[in-house]
Amino acid sequence: MKNTGLYPRVHIDRADVPAVGQAGGLLLVETIRATGLDRALSAQLAGWRKPFAVHDPGKIICDLALTLALGGDCLADIAQLRDEPGIYGRVASDPTVSRLITLLAKDADRAVAAIGRARKAARQNAWQLAGEASPARRATVADPLVIDLDATLVTAHSEKQFARPTFKKGYGFHPLCAFADHGPDGTGEPLTILLRPGNAGSNTAADHQKVIADALDQAGLGPRPGRKVLVRIDGAGSTKDTVGTLTARRVAYSVGFTLPMNTPELYRLIREDIWEPAYNTDGQPRDGADVAEFTGLLDLDGWPAGMRVIVRRERPHPGAQLRFDDVDGYRLTAFATNTTRGQLADLEVRHRRRARCEDRIRNAKDTGLTNLPLHGFDANRIWCQIVALAGEITAWMGLLAHPDHQARRWEPKRLRYRLFTIPATLVRRARRILVHVSARHRWSGLVEEAINTLRGLPAPAVDAGPDR
Numbered sequence: 001m002k003n004t005g006l007y008p009r010v011h012i013d014r015a016d017v018p019a020v021g022q023a024g025g026l027l028l029v030e031t032i033r034a035t036g037l038d039r040a041l042s043a044q045l046a047g048w049r050k051p052f053a054v055h056d057p058g059k060i061i062c063d064l065a066l067t068l069a070l071g072g073d074c075l076a077d078i079a080q081l082r083d084e085p086g087i088y089g090r091v092a093s094d095p096t097v098s099r100l101i102t103l104l105a106k107d108a109d110r111a112v113a114a115i116g117r118a119r120k121a122a123r124q125n126a127w128q129l130a131g132e133a134s135p136a137r138r139a140t141v142a143d144p145l146v147i148d149l150d151a152t153l154v155t156a157h158s159e160k161q162f163a164r165p166t167f168k169k170g171y172g173f174h175p176l177c178a179f180a181d182h183g184p185d186g187t188g189e190p191l192t193i194l195l196r197p198g199n200a201g202s203n204t205a206a207d208h209q210k211v212i213a214d215a216l217d218q219a220g221l222g223p224r225p226g227r228k229v230l231v232r233i234d235g236a237g238s239t240k241d242t243v244g245t246l247t248a249r250r251v252a253y254s255v256g257f258t259l260p261m262n263t264p265e266l267y268r269l270i271r272e273d274i275w276e277p278a279y280n281t282d283g284q285p286r287d288g289a290d291v292a293e294f295t296g297l298l299d300l301d302g303w304p305a306g307m308r309v310i311v312r313r314e315r316p317h318p319g320a321q322l323r324f325d326d327v328d329g330y331r332l333t334a335f336a337t338n339t340t341r342g343q344l345a346d347l348e349v350r351h352r353r354r355a356r357c358e359d360r361i362r363n364a365k366d367t368g369l370t371n372l373p374l375h376g377f378d379a380n381r382i383w384c385q386i387v388a389l390a391g392e393i394t395a396w397m398g399l400l401a402h403p404d405h406q407a408r409r410w411e412p413k414r415l416r417y418r419l420f421t422i423p424a425t426l427v428r429r430a431r432r433i434l435v436h437v438s439a440r441h442r443w444s445g446l447v448e449e450a451i452n453t454l455r456g457l458p459a460p461a462v463d464a465g466p467d468r
Contacts (some may be wrong), residue, residue, distance in 0.1 A: 023435055024447055025087060028069055030454035031397040035126045036461075037389070038062045040118035048103055048111070055092040060100050061115065065389035068368035071416050075373065076099065086426045086433055101379055108378035114193075115385045116218065119392065123189075124220050125460040126396040127448045133403040135180055136221065141344035144252055146181040147191065147358035148217050151202060151236060152365070154372060161377040164198035173372060174200045174339040175206050175384065176253075178215035179360040181353075182395070186408045188360045188396035191215040193369075193384040195377070201297050205241035208233070212245060227252045227339075232354040240302050243336065247304040254351040257309050257334040259294075265328045266297045267313075278312055279345045281353065289314040294334065306338050312316065312348055359411070366412045367391055400457065401450035407443075418443050 031039050042058030049057050058437065067078045075097050082091040092100075104111035127134040139145035147214040156163040156172035163172050178191040192214040193208060201207075212231060216223060231246055235256030246253040260266075270292050278289035295308045313330040318324060323331070334353045361369075372380040394415065398408035407419070423438040437444045 012406050018426045020084060020087060020424045020426050020435060022070055022084060022087065022420060023437060024082075024420035024422045025066060025070055025084075026435065026451050027401060027447065028066055028393050028421060029087065029399060029466050030451055031393050032062055032066075033459055034129060034457060035122040035212050035393075035396055035459040037118065037122035037393065040121045041115065042386070044114040044118040045104075045111075047114075048100070048107075055090070055096055057104075058101055058118070059089075059093050060097055061386060061389070063088065064097070064386045065084065065393060068387060068390035069394050070420055071412075073371060073373070074411055087435075095365060095468055101374065101382055104382050105378040107382065107383050109222070112381055112385055115382075115389075119385075120220060120387065122396075123218065126400060127220075128456050128460075130399050130403065133399060135182055136219065139221075139228040141227045141252075143227050145219065145221070146183075146230045146232060147212075147219065148181055148188070148209065148354055148360070149176065149177050149211055149231065149237065150213075150354075150357045150361060151176045151196075152300070152361045152369075153198070154365075154369060156198075156372065157419065160372065160375050160380070162197040164200075167202065170198070172198045173380075174198050174202075175369070176200075176211050177361060177364065178211050179357055180215075180219060181356060181360075181460070186398060186403070187363070187395050187411075190355065190360070190364060190391045191218040192386040193388050195372075195381050195384050202236040203242075205239045205245075208237055208239075208242045209245045212242075212249070215413045216249065216251075224248075224250045226250050230350075231321070232351065232357070234354065238253055238336070240304075242273055243307065244304050246461065247306075247338065252339055254335055254337045254339070254347070254354070254375070256351075258338040259311070259334050260298065260334060263325070263332060266294060267327045267330075267332065269297060270294075275313070276313070278348045281349060285348075286314075291348045293344060298342040303336075304338075305341075306423050307336050308338070308340075309336050310344055310348060312350075362409055373433055397450075397454075401454050405446065407446060419447055423448055 038058060042056050055394055063078055063081050067081060072080065078091060078096055078097055081088040086110045129134050132138060135145050151174055153166050153168060153170060154173040154175060156168055165171055166174060166232055174196045176194045176196060179188040180191055181188045194211050196207065216225060222231060230252040235258055236254040238258050243255060275290035275292045277285040278291050280286045284393050287328060289312060291310055291312050293308060294311045298309055300307060309392050312335045315329060315332050317360040339347055364387055367390045372383055374380050374383055394412065402408055422441050422444060425436045427434050437447055
C-alpha cells in the first residue's frame with residue numbers, strides 16, 4: 001500500500017534475534033564489578049542464603065538496584081533483566097525475589113547493617129579508584145566534603161504499615177536522607193535513607209543525630225572527621241541538640257536558623273553600611289540582596305560556642321506573596337555556621353547551594369523512592385537500601401567512567417534515554433560474548449569508551465562477611 005503519512009511504513013513480526021534492549025546497562029554492570037559491590041553484598045548477605053539455593057542473595061539485591069537504576073519501580077520489574085541473560089546473567093524469579101525481601105525484613109536491623117557494610121566497602125573502592133576526582137581525596141578545610149541532609153514526603157496510596165498523615169495533609173512516609181555532594185562538576189550519591197512514618201517531626205533531633213552518624217560512617221571518615229567535612233541542613237536542623245552534635249563531631253556546619261520574634265527590632269539596629277552585597281552562584285553581586293551578621297544581637301544562650309548567625313535580606317520577587325514577617329519590604333532568612341573564615345557573601349552562597357540536595361531527592365524519587373511498593377515497614381526499609389544502591393552505582397558510574405564529561409551531571413531520566421537504552425546486538429564468538437552497539441546512535445562512542453574505561457579498572461579484593 002502507498003504510504004500517505006510522514007513516517008516510513010514498516011511491517012512487524014516476532015523473531016528470535018540477538019537484540020539487546022538495555023545494552024547501556026553494561027555501564028552499571030561494569031561499575032558494580034569495578035567497585036566490588038556484588039561480591040561485598042554476597043559476602044555480607046551469606047547468612048541469609050539457604051542451603052542448596054541457586055540464586056545468591058547479593059546478586060538478587062544487585063539486580064534489584066540495577067532494575068531501579070534502569071527505570072523500574074517495583075520488584076516485578078526485575079523481569080526486564082531476566083529477559084537479557086547475556087548481559088545480566090541468571091536473574092531470580094519473582095517468587096524468589098519476594099521470599100528474599102521477606103526473609104531480610106524479618107531481621108531488618110541486621111540486614112540493613114549488612115547491606116550498609118557492603119555499600120561502605122564499595123564506596124571506599126569507588127573513591128579510591130577515582131583518585132583525585134574522589135570527594136574524600138580532595139577534601140580540605142577550604143574545600144570540604146559536603147554532606148547534605150533533607151527530608152521528603154512519600155505518598156502511600158494504600159494501607160501500609162506505619163503510613164501516617166503528614167504535615168502537608170497527605171498520607172504516607174517522611175524519610176530523612178543524607179547525600180554526599182560531588183560539587184558542580186558532578187552529581188551526588190546517597191549515604192543513608194532513614195525511613196520514618198509520615199507523622200515524624202521535621203526537626204526531630206534524634207533522627208538527625210542518627211542520620212549524621214550513619215552518613216559519616218558511610219563516608220568512611222570516622223566519627224569526628226574535623227572541618228574537612230561540611231554538613232548542611234535546612235531549618236529543620238535548627239535545634240540545639242543537632243547543632244551540638246555537629247559541634248561534638250568537630251565538623252563544619254551550615255544550618256538554617258529560625259529568627260526570633262523581635263527580629264524587626266534587631267534589624268533596625270544594623271546600620272545600612274554594615275550590609276554587604278550578596279552573591280549569585282557565579283560570584284557576582286546579586287541585585288536587591290544583602291547579608292549581615294547578627295550574632296552579637298541574638299540571645300544564643302544554650303547554643304554551642306563559636307556559632308555565628310548570618311542573615312540575608314532580599315526584596316521579594318515580582319508577584320511573590322508578601323508575608324507578615326517581612327521587614328521594611330525585605331524578606332529575611334538566616335543560617336548558623338561555625339566557619340570563621342571567608343566573606344559573609346561567600347558563606348551565604350555556600351549555604352544556598354544546599355538546594356542541590358533537592359535535586360538529589362528528585363533523582364532518588366526517580367529511582368524507586370516515589371512509591372514504597374511493599375506493605376511491611378521493615379520490607380520498605382530494605383527497599384530504601386536498594387534505592388540507595390541504585391543511586392550510588394549511577395553516581396559511581398559517572399565518577400569512574402567519564403569524570404570530565406557532561407554526562408556525569410545527567411539525571412536518571414536523561415541517562416536512560418541517552419545511554420541505558422542504546423540499541424545493540426549480542427553475539428558469541430571464540431568463547432566470548434560481544435555486544436555490537438549501534439554506530440548510528442549519537443552516544444555510542446561515549447558508551448563504548450566508558451565501558452572500556454570501567455573494564456580497565458582493577459576489581460578490588462573483598463573481605464569475607466562476618467560470621468553468622
